[in-house]
Amino acid sequence: MRTSVIGCGYLGAVHAACTAELGHDVIGLDVDPDLVDALTRGRAPLYEPGLDDLFRRNLAGRRLRFTTSYDEVAEFADVHFVCVGTPQRADSNAADLTYLDAAIDALGPRLTRPAVVIGKSTVPVGTAACAAARLQTLAPAGRDVELGWSPEFLREGFGVEDTLRPDRIVIGTDSPRVEEAMREVSAAQIEQKIPFLVTDLQTAELVKVAANAFLATKISFINAIAGMCEQVGANVHTAAEALGHDQRIGSQGLAPGLGYGGGCLPKDVRALIASSSETGAYQLAHLLQGVESVNEERRESVCRAARHLCGSVRGSRVAVWGAAFKAGTDDVRDSPALDVASRLVGEGAEVVVYDPQAMDNARKAHPDLVYAPSALDAVVGADVLLHLTGWPEFTEIDPGQLRTAIRHARLVDARGGLDVGAWQASGWEVAALGGKLTPGGRR
Numbered sequence: 001m002r003t004s005v006i007g008c009g010y011l012g013a014v015h016a017a018c019t020a021e022l023g024h025d026v027i028g029l030d031v032d033p034d035l036v037d038a039l040t041r042g043r044a045p046l047y048e049p050g051l052d053d054l055f056r057r058n059l060a061g062r063r064l065r066f067t068t069s070y071d072e073v074a075e076f077a078d079v080h081f082v083c084v085g086t087p088q089r090a091d092s093n094a095a096d097l098t099y100l101d102a103a104i105d106a107l108g109p110r111l112t113r114p115a116v117v118i119g120k121s122t123v124p125v126g127t128a129a130c131a132a133a134r135l136q137t138l139a140p141a142g143r144d145v146e147l148g149w150s151p152e153f154l155r156e157g158f159g160v161e162d163t164l165r166p167d168r169i170v171i172g173t174d175s176p177r178v179e180e181a182m183r184e185v186s187a188a189q190i191e192q193k194i195p196f197l198v199t200d201l202q203t204a205e206l207v208k209v210a211a212n213a214f215l216a217t218k219i220s221f222i223n224a225i226a227g228m229c230e231q232v233g234a235n236v237h238t239a240a241e242a243l244g245h246d247q248r249i250g251s252q253g254l255a256p257g258l259g260y261g262g263g264c265l266p267k268d269v270r271a272l273i274a275s276s277s278e279t280g281a282y283q284l285a286h287l288l289q290g291v292e293s294v295n296e297e298r299r300e301s302v303c304r305a306a307r308h309l310c311g312s313v314r315g316s317r318v319a320v321w322g323a324a325f326k327a328g329t330d331d332v333r334d335s336p337a338l339d340v341a342s343r344l345v346g347e348g349a350e351v352v353v354y355d356p357q358a359m360d361n362a363r364k365a366h367p368d369l370v371y372a373p374s375a376l377d378a379v380v381g382a383d384v385l386l387h388l389t390g391w392p393e394f395t396e397i398d399p400g401q402l403r404t405a406i407r408h409a410r411l412v413d414a415r416g417g418l419d420v421g422a423w424q425a426s427g428w429e430v431a432a433l434g435g436k437l438t439p440g441g442r443r
C-alpha cells in the first residue's frame with residue numbers, strides 16, 4: 001500500500017520505518033527540515049533500539065523516504081497516518097491541538113482524489129469527528145476523503161517491537177473503506193492473530209487516554225503504598241513483588257520510585273482531567289487528580305531525602321545519575337530526574353548530571369545544569385549521589401570504587417535498582433525510597 005506518515009517525531013519515525021518493514025511504500029513528512037534531512041540520511045535523531053537497522057534496510061530498498069512537501073505526500077499516498085504532537089497547552093492542562101489542525105489544514109486542500117486519513121496522535125474525545133468534518137470541507141475530493149482514528153500504544157525504548165507486534169490494534173470508524181484500508185496496512189499483524197478491534201471514533205479516542213490513565217494510576221498506586229511503607233517500616237519492593245504474582249494485578253507497572261514522566265503519561269493524565277471535568281465526568285477527574293498529586297509528591301520526596309542526608313543542599317554538590325524520563329530512551333520530556341535536578345539547583349545546590357543516552361537533549365532542555373562525561377566523573381567531589389533513572393549500567397558500578405571519588409558517601413536510590421546492601425557494606429549512607437532497609441541492607 002502507498003502510505004504517508006505526517007509528523008516524524010518519536011511516534012512517526014518509528015511508525016514510518018515499521019510500516020515500510022511490513023512491506024508498504026511509505027513517505028514520511030515533517031515540517032522540520034533538519035529532521036527530514038537527518039531521516040533521509042538514515043539517521044534517526046532519537047535513540048530507539050532496532051530503529052537504525054529498519055531505516056538502513058528500508059531506505060536502501062526504496063520503500064521509505066522523507067519530505068517536507070505536502071503536495072508530494074498528497075499525490076503519492078492512498079492512506080495518510082497523522083502522528084503530529086499533541087502536547088499540553090501553555091495556558092491550561094488541556095491538549096494543544098494546533099499541530100493537528102495545521103496538518104489537516106495543509107493536507108485537506110491537496111486531496112484531489114479518494115484518500116483515507118487515519119489519526120494516530122493522542123487526542124481528547126471528540127477531536128476526530130471535528131477533524132473528519134473539516135477534512136471533507138477542505139478536500140476537493142469531498143466525501144471521498146474519509147477519516148478514522150487508530151491510537152498508538154507503543155512504549156519508547158520498545159517502539160519497534162510494540163509497533164510490529166502490538167498487544168492490539170484499535171480502529172475507530174464507521175466506514176467500511178477506512179476499516180478495509182486499516183486491515184490491509186495491518187495484514188501481517190492480523191495474520192499473527194493480534195486482536196483487531198473496530199469501534200466508533202469516540203471509543204477509539206477514549207481507549208487511548210484511558211490506557212495511559214490506567215498505567216499512571218497503577219504507578220501512583222504503588223508509590224502511595226511506598227509512602228505507607230516508609231511510615232510503617234514495611235518494604236515496598238517485596239510488597240510489589242507479592243502483589244504482582246496476583247494475575248489480576250500483574251507485575252508490570254508496579255515499580256515504585258520516582259513516579260512517571262515523559263512526553264505522554266503526564267500530559268495525557270492532565271488532559272483527561274481537563275476533558276472529564278469539562279464534560280461532567282467528575283469522578284474520573286477526582287480520581288486522576290489523586291494520581292497526579294501522588295506523582296508530584298514522589299519528586300518532592302527525593303529532594304527531601306537529599307536535604308535530610310546533607311542537612312541542607314544549599315552550597316552542596318549533588319551528583320545525578322540519569323536525565324532521560326526512563327531507561328531505554330534519550331527522551332527528556334517531563335523527566336522526573338531533570339525536574340528533581342532543577343528543584344535542587346533552585347535551592348542553591350550545584351548539580352552535576354550524567355546519562356548514558358540523553359546528554360544532548362538534557363543540555364538543550366536544561367542548560368543551567370552541569371554535565372559530566374561519565375557516571376564516575378559525575379560523583380567526583382559530590383556531597384550526595386541521586387540515582388534517578390534506572391539505566392542498567394548504574395547497577396554495574398562498584399560502590400567501593402566510587403567511595404574514593406565522592407566527598408560524602410551518601411546515596412538516594414529513587415529507582416530501586418541498586419543493591420543497596422552492597423552500597424551500605426561499602427560504607428555508604430543510603431536513603432531508599434519506599435521502605436526500610438533491613439540491617440543486612442536487603443530491601
Ligand SMILES: NC(=O)C1=CN([C@@H]2O[C@H](COP(=O)(O)OP(=O)(O)OC[C@H]3O[C@@H](n4cnc5c(N)ncnc54)[C@H](O)[C@@H]3O)[C@@H](O)[C@H]2O)C=CC1
Pocket residue numbers: 006007008009010011012029030031032035083084085086087099100102103106120121122123152153154155156263264
Ligand atoms: N512518543 C511516543 O512514544 C508516543 C506518542 N504518542 C502520541 O503521538 C503524538 C506524537 O508524539 P511524539 O512523536 O512523541 O511527538 P514529537 O514531538 O516527537 O513529534 C511530533 C512531530 O510532528 C511534527 N509536526 C508538527 N506540526 C506538524 C505539521 N503541521 N505537519 C507535519 N509535521 C508536524 C514535529 O515537527 C515533530 O517532529 C502525540 O499525540 C503523542 O501523545 C502515542 C503513543 C506513543
Ligand SMILES: O=C(O)[C@H]1O[C@H](OP(=O)(O)OP(=O)(O)OC[C@H]2O[C@@H](n3ccc(=O)[nH]c3=O)[C@H](O)[C@@H]2O)[C@H](O)[C@@H](O)[C@@H]1O
Pocket residue numbers: 122152153154155156157212215219252253254255256257258259260261262263264265325326327
Ligand atoms: O502514549 C504514549 O506515549 C505511551 O506512554 C507510555 O509509554 P512511555 O511513556 O514510553 O513509558 P512507560 O514505560 O509507560 O513509562 C512511563 C513513566 O512511568 C515510569 N514507570 C513505569 C513503570 C513503573 O512500574 N514505574 C514507573 O515509575 C517510567 O520510569 C516513566 O517515567 C505507555 O506505556 C505507552 O503504552 C503509550 O503508548
